[in-house]
Amino acid sequence: MSTTATDPRAGSDPYLPGHGDARYDVVHYDLSLGYKVEGNRLDGEATLTLRPLVAAEELHLDLHGLQVQKVSVDGRGQKASHHHGRLVIRCAARPGQQLTVRVKYSGKPRPVRSRVLGGAGWEELEDGVIVAAQPHGAPSWFPCNDRPDSKATYSLSLSAPPDYTVAFSGELRETRRRGNAVTWVYEQAVPMATYLATVQIGRYELVEHPGTLVPVRSYVPARTDRAVLAETFGRQPAMLTFFSSLFGDYPFPSYTSVITEDELEIPLESQGLSTFGRNLLDPAWESVRLIAHELSHQWFGNAVTLRRWQDIWLHEGFACYCEWLWAEESGVSTVQEEVDRHHGALAHLEQDDLLMVDPGPELMFDDQLYKRGALTLHALRVEVGDAAFFEILRRWVREHRGGGVTTDMFLEHAQHVAGRDLSALFGAWLERTALPPCPRRTGT
Numbered sequence: 001m002s003t004t005a006t007d008p009r010a011g012s013d014p015y016l017p018g019h020g021d022a023r024y025d026v027v028h029y030d031l032s033l034g035y036k037v038e039g040n041r042l043d044g045e046a047t048l049t050l051r052p053l054v055a056a057e058e059l060h061l062d063l064h065g066l067q068v069q070k071v072s073v074d075g076r077g078q079k080a081s082h083h084h085g086r087l088v089i090r091c092a093a094r095p096g097q098q099l100t101v102r103v104k105y106s107g108k109p110r111p112v113r114s115r116v117l118g119g120a121g122w123e124e125l126e127d128g129v130i131v132a133a134q135p136h137g138a139p140s141w142f143p144c145n146d147r148p149d150s151k152a153t154y155s156l157s158l159s160a161p162p163d164y165t166v167a168f169s170g171e172l173r174e175t176r177r178r179g180n181a182v183t184w185v186y187e188q189a190v191p192m193a194t195y196l197a198t199v200q201i202g203r204y205e206l207v208e209h210p211g212t213l214v215p216v217r218s219y220v221p222a223r224t225d226r227a228v229l230a231e232t233f234g235r236q237p238a239m240l241t242f243f244s245s246l247f248g249d250y251p252f253p254s255y256t257s258v259i260t261e262d263e264l265e266i267p268l269e270s271q272g273l274s275t276f277g278r279n280l281l282d283p284a285w286e287s288v289r290l291i292a293h294e295l296s297h298q299w300f301g302n303a304v305t306l307r308r309w310q311d312i313w314l315h316e317g318f319a320c321y322c323e324w325l326w327a328e329e330s331g332v333s334t335v336q337e338e339v340d341r342h343h344g345a346l347a348h349l350e351q352d353d354l355l356m357v358d359p360g361p362e363l364m365f366d367d368q369l370y371k372r373g374a375l376t377l378h379a380l381r382v383e384v385g386d387a388a389f390f391e392i393l394r395r396w397v398r399e400h401r402g403g404g405v406t407t408d409m410f411l412e413h414a415q416h417v418a419g420r421d422l423s424a425l426f427g428a429w430l431e432r433t434a435l436p437p438c439p440r441r442t443g444t
């Protein structure tokens with residue numbers, strides 16, 4: 001069978017072939033899950049409220065590695081087939097309708113594998129679970145329309161053994177004990193992209209970090225050294241206050257860090273929650289910068305989210321620049337010192353394969369993209385001055401929080417706020433591969 005750009009089997013984002021269906025939007029996911037840690041067994045019922053955008057005779061959902069028992073649409077059993085991670089539901093969909101799709105499913109969840117991007121999603125730890133779904137792992141644990149430009153609200157209830165904590169990218173409403181299980185009930189009322197939904201299950205202790213406007217908490221392994229915790233994750237209220245002063249109010253009701261008993265290769269942001277390995281319980285700058293990086297994604301990535309993965313620099317370049325802003329604020333180094341150091345390092349590398357506006361799935365999480373993205377922002381700051389630069393960032397968040405963006409939208413926005421043509425600057429940094437000169441204020 002051949003596929004074309006309009007064939008839903010091709011998926012809706014060229015960086016994630018076979019994921020997402022652009023013919024409809026999900027407005028709400030209601031997930032009712034039961035999980036047995038021993039044996040890694042998930043039993044789920046997902047109720048999706050969705051709105052068709054065009055007329056269609058079938059709808060495609062993404063669900064990998066799990067078995068579907070039953071599908072209904074608006075309460076009536078519906079024919080469906082499930083192959084290669086695509087659940088195809090035959091039903092007449094018309095724009096203007098609202099449909100309720102219910103999927104009963106179960107199995108042993110595992111990461112979604114991609115040849116280029118590796119594994120992402122539901123992952124067993126030594127004793128518990130993390131979900132690190134960026135960018136293609138959401139279908140490892142719930143049926144979804146896996147595209148970053150389709151944001152929805154969520155309800156989650158998850159039953160797990162009583163000695164485990166269940167964290168979710170949302171607000172805890174209640175816990176209920178029944179028999180030998182505790183049900184954790186969460187809500188996410190701020191629209192969230194599928195890849196930013198996460199569940200974390202482990203034997204954690206809860207630590208509150210007071211000192212800022214919203215609750216900031218960490219779930220930590222038992223016997224975590226509290227002095228080290230204070231020097232690392234204990235800095236988050238100060239970081240949150242600082243970033244709020246630059247970019248506007250923190251965009252969600254709370255912020256949670258989950259620190260796993262296992263060491264993890266990289267930390268990862270989800271909505272209102274980030275996941276770190278215990279190896280980041282270390283007061284060295286290398287840990288602290290990543291704690292600042294993940295927190296800043298709450299503004300750049302989670303509140304304001306790319307519509308297509310090729311624009312990943314709008315998340316990673318911004319979060320990397322936030323590391324440098326925190327370095328200066330906390331007295332580690334100045335932003336200009338970080339700019340000089342990283343520009344110098346990039347200048348030693350081949351520059352002919354990374355195009356910021358379309359890096360390809362192979363390079364979308366490459367460190368060069370992070371650093372060059374941050375340098376692009378500094379070049380903008382030097383060009384327009386501090387007042388206009390921070391006004392650009394503040395208004396960017398204010399105008400787009402809860403929604404989706406593209407690089408073109410950022411360029412237009414920056415030019416509009418600055419009141420001048422910036423196409424030469426952005427062209428050099430984003431649309432060509434050669435590295436422009438190091439951005440520096442005149443006289444520095």
Ligand SMILES: [Zn+2]
Binds near residue numbers: 293315
């Ligand atoms: Zn990041």
